[in-house]
Amino acid sequence: MTIKLDMVGIVVANMREALNFYRLLGFQIAETHNDDMHVEIDQEGVRLAFDKLEMAKGIYGSWEEPTGHRVELAFRCESREALDQLYAKIVHKGYVGYKEPWDAFWGQRYAIVQDPDGNLISLFV
Numbered sequence: 001m002t003i004k005l006d007m008v009g010i011v012v013a014n015m016r017e018a019l020n021f022y023r024l025l026g027f028q029i030a031e032t033h034n035d036d037m038h039v040e041i042d043q044e045g046v047r048l049a050f051d052k053l054e055m056a057k058g059i060y061g062s063w064e065e066p067t068g069h070r071v072e073l074a075f076r077c078e079s080r081e082a083l084d085q086l087y088a089k090i091v092h093k094g095y096v097g098y099k100e101p102w103d104a105f106w107g108q109r110y111a112i113v114q115d116p117d118g119n120l121i122s123l124f125v
Helices: 015-024 053-060 080-092
Strands: 007-012 038-043 046-052 073-076 096-103 109-114 120-124
Touching: 007 015, 007 053, 015 038, 015 046, 015 080, 046 053, 080 096, 080 109, 080 120
Parallel strands: 007 046, 073 120
Antiparallel strands: 038 046, 096 109, 109 120
C-alpha cells in the first residue's frame, strides 16, 4: 500500500481574515471565496484547504479549541531578501511576527509568523 500526502486542512474562525493572510504569503485566492465554508488551493499536487469552524464542528461532531503547536506549516521563500521583505510586510499589515528573521544554526534563514487563527507559520530559505 502506498499513501501520498494530498491535503493539509486549516480550521478558521473567519474565512476572509484567514484568506487575506495567506494572500499576503503569495497564494492566488479569488476574493469570491471570502465567505465560502471550504476553500482549497493546489500547491503542485498538495492541496491547502481552509474550513470554517462551523463546518469542522459538523464534520467532527464537536470542536475543542486546540492548544499548543503540533503541526508546522513551512513555506520556502525565493531568497533571504524575499523572506525579510515578506516578514516585514506581514507585520506591517498587523499580523503577529512570532520570531523575527534569523540565521539558524542549521544553515537556513528562518522566521516565524502567526496566522489569524494562531497557527505558527515558518518562512525559510
